[in-house]
Structures are given as structure tokens and as C-alpha cells.
Amino acid sequence: MLRDKLPWIGAGIIAFFIFCAAAAPWMAPCDPYAINLEERLAPPSAAHLLGLDANGGDVLSRLLYGGRISFTVAVLVVFLSGGLGVGVGLLSGYYGGVPDAILMRVVDVLLAFPGLLLAIALVAVLGPSVANVVLALTVMGWISFARLARGQTLSIKQREYVLAAKISGQSDLRVMRVHILPNIMSPIIVQGVFSVAGVIVSEASLGFLGLGAPPGSPSWGVMLSEGKQVLLEAPHVSFFPGLTIMLVVLAFNFLGDGLRDRLDPGARSRGRVQGEDAEIEAEPSHG
């Protein structure tokens, strides 16, 4: 059954890319910032397995280092937005009332914005840098976690074990931490894995548009963008970063699907959306 194996394949691909990113200083054959204008745009060869880019940088080395940026941004954004979103959603769902209503209207307004567009606007205002990319994607990312956590809290807080905890005399915070949070984590973890895929694509998109890592830095999005200018003469310059993004995003979606089936069987229709957007966005750029 291929379907049963896909999550493992996904996990394998992710492990491989994370290992490569972590070991980039030892694995990379060349300095990712090296400039070699004489051999610029050289196609793949034994010396440079994935060829050279417009500045004569080794594409393989730059991809390996690029993974460090992508994964760091993705992990930071998912933990920051997940932490913020789950905290807000949990409190909002638990206490309800007017603050909850206001908060959810704010969320609705933010959701009405196309996410990437708002991120672009934010980074444009704050100035392009990796830190601002993290900030902008977190501002966009916490919303879906907050909605999910709130919905889960609303359903769990009616369970009898939460009522029993409420009448045990413990504080509200402890009720939330011990009795609600652990029981709403499964769908949130699934959502987190799908978000990693989304964030990687968003980070690459911002880089592609010149709003992420500075030009010349080994970021997958920046590499795609630089390769675009020489697409016809040297397709390998943009093909390999595109392929990498696609593989990583696909792998996180496979893993997310598998986790969802295992942890959160009731929710086949949820969470997938972001991942699918991600794949569609990734495709045109490496073609």
C-alpha cells in the first residue's frame, strides 16, 4: 500500500534534507558565497554536480546552505505562531464571552486578507531581512492555530473530565494546561507540520520577490529568482532549487497526511488546504 508508506517516505526525505542542511559546512564541496565569473552558468559536471549559477557559485553548496535558512525560518515561524495561536485560542475558547467575540472578528478580518500579500506588505514596510520574514509570517501564521485551538477547546471543555477538573478546585490555568491542552494537541501538531510546508513556500516566495534574504545569499527563493533571468541558457540554476522546494513541501505534506490519519482521524478535510496551495505555488517557478 503506497498510501501507508507515503508518510514514511516523507519523513525520510525531510530527515535527509534536514541532515544535509545541518551538515552543510562539512558536506558542501565549495564556499556558497564563492564567485567564479569565468565558469558562470556552467552546466552540471563532475566538479560541480548541480552546475554553477550566474555568479559562478556552486548550486549544490548553495542549496545545502539554503536549507539552513529555510528550515530555521520554518521552525521559528511555526513555533512562534503555534505558541501564540494556541495560547490565544485556548484562552479565547475557554473563557468565551466578549473578548472571545472580538478576537474572533479580528481573526476573521485577518483571514480575509490574502496571507502572502499581507506578509509582502509587512516586509516591504519593515525592510527585507530574514528576521522580518519570520515576523511577517508569524503575524499571518498564528491565526489558523488560534482558530483551530479555539474550536478544539470549545468542544473539549464540555467533556465531563474538564467539568470534573473545574469542580476539583484547581485554577483555570491548570485546568487548561493539564486537562485541555494535552487533549487538543493532536490536530495542532498536524496543523504544525502542514504549516512548515506553507512557511517554506512563503519564505521562498518572499525571497523570490526580493523581500527575504538579501540578494546573493544562498536562499532557495533567492536562487530561484536569480535563475529566472537565465532560465533559457542555464535552466539548471533555477531547476534544482525549484525541485528541492517541491520535494521538501511534498514531504511535509505526506508526513502531515500520515500524522493526521494517525492522530486526528476525524479531520480529513482540514489542514490540507495550505499544503495544496503550497504545491501549486511551487510549480510555475521551476518550470
Place this chain on the structure above:
Amino acid sequence: MSMSDAIDAPCFLDVRDVRKHYPVTSGVFHRETGRCNVLNGVSLRIREGEIFGLVGESGCGKSTLAKILVKLTPPSSGDVIFLGSPLSVIARRDRRDFYGKVQMVFQDPYSSLNPRLTVGEIVGEMARIRGASRNDSVRETHAMLRGVGLPGDVMGRRPHELSGGQRQRVAIARALIVKPRLLIADEPVSALDLSTQAMILELLQDLKEKLNLTILFISHDLDVVAAFCDRAAVMHLGCIVEVMDAGRIFESALHPYSRALLDSIPIMDPALRQNDGTEGGPAPSEARRRCKKRLISGEPPSPLRLPSGCTFHPRCPLRMDVCAAERPKLLARGDDSHTVACWHPDSGFTNGSG
């Protein structure tokens, strides 16, 4: 209020004209378009040391009353006086103290235990948040679990590894480890199979004696209430319609709704069932078997639109004009221990003067 109520000394638990309604809203602005009247003036007095049964069909407000008694939801009006002090004035910081005196066992043992915690954590938590050291709480938990008839090795297990009866024992241990004075048991056995029911009831009876408990026992099973409780109240659509000695419920229930509840218990004896004499052939139809009984027809009235007068009158076989006009009061019939809210003379004597 009847005379006997007025002269009583302060009692253990005094539910005074408790009402609860939920607004029904519609539209974006949550305009209130209706009211769901769940409790419509419930008054009850429970004495220390008794097992008080509360009976009624689903949706009559039994569980809402239980939630009000443990302060999980506030009443819309009325109040509950527990040990001389009204629940409505208990401050947030005194909650822990209050929940050391009142505890609750829930209906469904499959959802009343946190699936992520071990049995030891579930029960021990109650002692820990009351300041017991880790060692003390483990010792107390161990003793309590033994007290509810569970082997010591359940401490490290999680709820999904236990049977329904074992889970309900854990829930009872969790409630009783704080040594409460009042235990509210909301249909504690209705999710269990029959043999387990008997064991859990026996356990509750046993613990009640040992710990000097007062129990409010909510149930829809009249047999269980008659056997297990000292007194019983029958509830219909958020009103108490009859209070009597539980042991005499089958002989002395007077309210037409109580009678209807009794009549709706299926008769298990085929000889009794077929006493209308069917000639051989196929078994008599269900309708035929039941023809001797007075079953109530129709659905309970909607709490969104309460009937005028007595809430039972639309379904009552004995209804008279006055029933739709005015709500009957709970008044003593015969002796003080038996009160009925009904206008019909068959239920004792004509209610009041109106």
C-alpha cells in the same frame, strides 16, 4: 411554600426557587428571540445523611440542577443554601474549600476521566491541589482506590485500560478523596451494565455509611431509586411535581406524571403481560401487551414554549380546566413526607382553594 417548609430549622441543602433559562438568539447581533426554560422554580430540601433521588425523563433539567449545585453554571434566579450559606456568594478564592465539601460523579465514565492521565494522577491530583505532599497524595490515593475496590496496580494505568465499572470506581474515588459532605451523583450507573450497576450502588451505599455522606442521586431508573434512595423527587420540565419516601414510590406515587413513569417500566413477567388472554398463535403485539397500561402519549412539551399552568397538563390523562390556568403548588398529602403538585382530587385532595 408549605407550612412545614417554613418552620424548618436551617437545613443541609436548601434549593430555593431555582430557575434557569438560556436565551435563544438569532442573527449577527445575537438578538434574544426566545428563551429555553430549563428549570422553572425548583425548591428542594435535602437532609444531612440521606440519599435523595431525583427522577425524571431526559431533558427535564435534572443535570442542569446538578450543575447549578456544583456551581458549574449559575442559576438565572433563586439560590441554593448549602450548610447555611448561599452558593451565590462564594468567592473565587473559596472555591477550593467549597469543592472540598461538594463533589460530583458524572454519568459517563468513558468521558469523565482525562485520557492522558494515569489513574494515580487523576485521583492524586485532588489531594495534591489541596496541598498534600507527593508521598502523602500517593498514600491517600492508594488507600482511596482500595476503598473503592480497585487493585493497587491500577495507579499507573490510563482510563482506556479499564472497564466501565472500574472507571466509575475511579471517578468515585476522585470525588470522595477530598472527603466531601455532599455527593452529587448524576446518573452514575446508567452507562453501566446491570451487574456492574448493582456493584457500584453497593459501593456507594457502603461509602455513604463510612464517610457519613449525603447523596443526591439523579436517575431515570425508578427501580434503582426505590431500592437505593431514602426519599425521591419526581421532576417534570424543570418543576418538582412530587416528593415522597423512595421505598413507597410504587405504591404511593400520586401525581399523574409519576404514575405514568411507573407505568412505562416494561413488565418482565410474561404471565402478567398476557393477562388479557390471547388465544394461541403468534405472540400478542406490543400494543396489545401494553393495553392495560396508561402510557403517556406525545412528546414532552418544549421548554421553549412552556405550557400554561401545570407543565404536565397537555399530556395529562386527568386534566381539568384549572390545570391549564394555574400552576399547582407542592402541598403535603396525608403526611408531611409526601408532597404533590397536582390539582386533581385523585391525587389526594383538591389543591389549595383556587
